Amino acid sequence: MAKPEFIIEVNHVSKQFEDGKFALNDVSLQVKKGEFVTILGPSGCGKTTLLRCIAGFQVASEGDILLKGEDITQTPPHKRPVNTVFQKYALFPHLNVYDNVAFGLKLKKLDSDTIMKRVRQALKTVGMSDYEFRNVDSLSGGQQQRVAIARAIVNQPEVLLLDEPLAALDLKMRKDMQLELKEMHKKLGITFIYVTHDQEEALTLSDRVVVMREGKIQQIGTPTDIYNEPINCFVADFIGESNILNGTMIRDRKVAFCDQEFDCIDEGFGDNNPVDVVIRPEDIYIWDASLEKKGKVEGQEDIDPDDRVPKGNFTKLYGVVDSSIFKGVHYEMTVKTENGYEFMVQDYHEYAPGTEVGMLVKPEDIQVMQKERLWNTFEGEVREGGLVRFLDEDWPVSDRALEPFSTGDKVEVRVAFERVTLLDHEDDGVLAGDVHFILYKGDHYHLTVRTDDGDDIYVDTNDVWDDGDRCGIQIAPSSIRLAKAE
Amino acid sequence: MKKLHFLFGSRRTWAWPYVLFLVLFVVLPLLLIFVYAFTTPSGEFTIKNFVQFFETSEAVNTFIYSIAIALLTTVVCLLLGYPAAYIMASAEMKTPAVMAMLFILPMWINFLLRTLATVELFNIFGLPLGEGALIYGMCYDFLPFMIYPIYNTLQKMDRSLIEAAHDLGANKKQVFFKVILPLSKPGIYSGIIMVFMPTVSTFAISELLTHNKITLFGSLIQRAFGEGGLQMWNYGAALSLIMLIIIGLTSFFGNQDEQEAQSVI
Numbered sequence: 099m100a101k102p103e104f105i106i107e108v109n110h111v112s113k114q115f116e117d118g119k120f121a122l123n124d125v126s127l128q129v130k131k132g133e134f135v136t137i138l139g140p141s142g143c144g145k146t147t148l149l150r151c152i153a154g155f156q157v158a159s160e161g162d163i164l165l166k167g168e169d170i171t172q173t174p175p176h177k178r179p180v181n182t183v184f185q186k187y188a189l190f191p192h193l194n195v196y197d198n199v200a201f202g203l204k205l206k207k208l209d210s211d212t213i214m215k216r217v218r219q220a221l222k223t224v225g226m227s228d229y230e231f232r233n234v235d236s237l238s239g240g241q242q243q244r245v246a247i248a249r250a251i252v253n254q255p256e257v258l259l260l261d262e263p264l265a266a267l268d269l270k271m272r273k274d275m276q277l278e279l280k281e282m283h284k285k286l287g288i289t290f291i292y293v294t295h296d297q298e299e300a301l302t303l304s305d306r307v308v309v310m311r312e313g314k315i316q317q318i319g320t321p322t323d324i325y326n327e328p329i330n331c332f333v334a335d336f337i338g339e340s341n342i343l344n345g346t347m348i349r350d351r352k353v354a355f356c357d358q359e360f361d362c363i364d365e366g367f368g369d370n371n372p373v374d375v376v377i378r379p380e381d382i383y384i385w386d387a388s389l390e391k392k393g394k395v396e397g398q399e400d401i402d403p404d405d406r407v408p409k410g411n412f413t414k415l416y417g418v419v420d421s422s423i424f425k426g427v428h429y430e431m432t433v434k435t436e437n438g439y440e441f442m443v444q445d446y447h448e449y450a451p452g453t454e455v456g457m458l459v460k461p462e463d464i465q466v467m468q469k470e471r472l473w474n475t476f477e478g479e480v481r482e483g484g485l486v487r488f489l490d491e492d493w494p495v496s497d498r499a500l501e502p503f504s505t506g507d508k509v510e511v512r513v514a515f516e517r518v519t520l521l522d523h524e525d526d527g528v529l530a531g532d533v534h535f536i537l538y539k540g541d542h543y544h545l546t547v548r549t550d551d552g553d554d555i556y557v558d559t560n561d562v563w564d565d566g567d568r569c570g571i572q573i574a575p576s577s578i579r580l581a582k583a584e
Numbered sequence: 585m586k587k588l589h590f591l592f593g594s595r596r597t598w599a600w601p602y603v604l605f606l607v608l609f610v611v612l613p614l615l616l617i618f619v620y621a622f623t624t625p626s627g628e629f630t631i632k633n634f635v636q637f638f639e640t641s642e643a644v645n646t647f648i649y650s651i652a653i654a655l656l657t658t659v660v661c662l663l664l665g666y667p668a669a670y671i672m673a674s675a676e677m678k679t680p681a682v683m684a685m686l687f688i689l690p691m692w693i694n695f696l697l698r699t700l701a702t703v704e705l706f707n708i709f710g711l712p713l714g715e716g717a718l719i720y721g722m723c724y725d726f727l728p729f730m731i732y733p734i735y736n737t738l739q740k741m742d743r744s745l746i747e748a749a750h751d752l753g754a755n756k757k758q759v760f761f762k763v764i765l766p767l768s769k770p771g772i773y774s775g776i777i778m779v780f781m782p783t784v785s786t787f788a789i790s791e792l793l794t795h796n797k798i799t800l801f802g803s804l805i806q807r808a809f810g811e812g813g814l815q816m817w818n819y820g821a822a823l824s825l826i827m828l829i830i831i832g833l834t835s836f837f838g839n840q841d842e843q844e845a846q847s848v849i
Contacts, residue, residue, distance in 0.1 A: 155747050175750040182751045188744040192766045201762075202752035253752065 104128040111161035121147040123313040134290045136300040139310035145293045153182045180257040181250035187242045189234040196230040202253040220252035240271045257289045297337045309333050334376040343540040345375035356439045360413045364466040374467040379444040381463035383407045387456040412458040419453045439540040478511040494575045508583040515558035517577035520569045527570020533563045620821030633822035650801035654784035657722045661779045665730030673738035687728050695725050699792050721793045730775040737771030
């Protein structure tokens, strides 16, 4: 048999819970031997479920999981050559450090000399040699986690699964442990699959990052790929800070946003197509524009004494600093442009609120993304009396929109994002829902509102809503467009 | 006013009624038992009461028999109670609260009434009263005291420990004997103490369920005080003291183990 290329293969795995919700929805992932792969996502995205399916604590409803080419989908956890490091350590409180680490080896009925040798080696690897006979309760969180790692690696698993192992530690300890984990991974050569909600941790540690959301994989790539080339707004927003704006791809290498045209390096989005534009706050060059504008200085050297701002024919944006926060290494400033867009900018120099500033972005730092959707679409059916049924409700629709259709026709309902009205009182709307995801687009918010039936409605609004807010949903009859269902 | 505030404002003041209660109903009676046990009816110091107990083989046998019955009851309760608690605490159980309730429910009724009902049941089915009935009755009465503490410890147990054991290669049996059982020790100890202590000193249940045919140590004490007249009070006090020491010892050792087990959780 040919040596399988991947040590772990997850093929179209879905996990549905009893209430019908999908924790995993058609997830596929291949992991190479010796790789450090991080599964990253907000809480409830299914990352832990995926790990538990690989560990065997949960059985996938659909799809299969292969280990070295062998199907292990139904194999119970104690027969899988993988070991897990749990978030809350899960050390056995009735055993001391040595016996905890030796637990797996004793079950394998190895002779006590071998066990002692391997336990000592494992404890040495995690730097806990002097703690052999300590009660696990007397250890600090970091020490307990080291023991938990030793307990897992002592079994020499094919794959080590780590379920948010550092989440319970304080920041300083977490940073130290990150470095140590990375070292350990290099030294041991074991494949690591690591689950975390901390994007910085994921970027620091991994060879590859898997970004998940609501049971689906959004993007798989190296940390630099994920950071520099996010595939959609969710990834851009979740990984690092970003300015996300609506834009138009005028043609290859030319994109318009903030009512201006910019050079970029992206191609293949077509001409005059709406796109999302991502600009990282640290990629924006900023300088004091008042000097430049007043014409007191001529050369760029004077406004940019440190020679930081790139020279050349770049499109520039002008605005006024709105707020500035010191973040340790840099200042984080919000700048409001002349035409009403807000940008987050990070720079080592502070420009006080009220300062007129100029900004520019290099073409390679402008990331263009395909829009996931241009409007809301729902499946609908024409009813009598000028109504169309969609989202399990009857909505009045303008006669003009209804004209080509007759009662009983299946139609595709389209509603523009900005034509959906959100109301403070849920009873005032035709439907009620919760604000589920918020994206700031520079001059407005793009909200995902989830109805009680689990349907998503996308809304553009200038009003400020909070995640989890309850609202009523209303759509004016004139805003509902109908198209023939395909 | 100031004085009153000083008097009632202090938390210590509020403890006085309880101190009084404890002195009157716990400390004083204990002292009396102690004094009576070491004196003759006329009030002179003696250890004759204890000598009399150890010289009367019937009394010593009753004592040993009572402990044996109590131990047997405890073991039966443990064997019945642990699986019940385990099933209730297991994740597959959809309504553990209802089950726990059903086990606790009989405790709402006075145990004498339940015992009388048990006697009637035995009569209805024509079963003989005696040792078997006694053990049955005591297990029935004390089973909840075994189930509840074990259920509690099992329920509070971190599920991830079981997963960790599976993950490290333990099959279901190994998980039980290497993780679940050792970790449920505190519950087992409390259960044992809560069943053993009352059963070793019981007398009403044994009298009712055996038609006075079997005498337990509790009955011996009861008879010394109830039927022996004032002359026997000193002997009865000595018996009580012996039983107190035995119970004290078991709970002392039990507590030690329990604390040890508790400290590792």
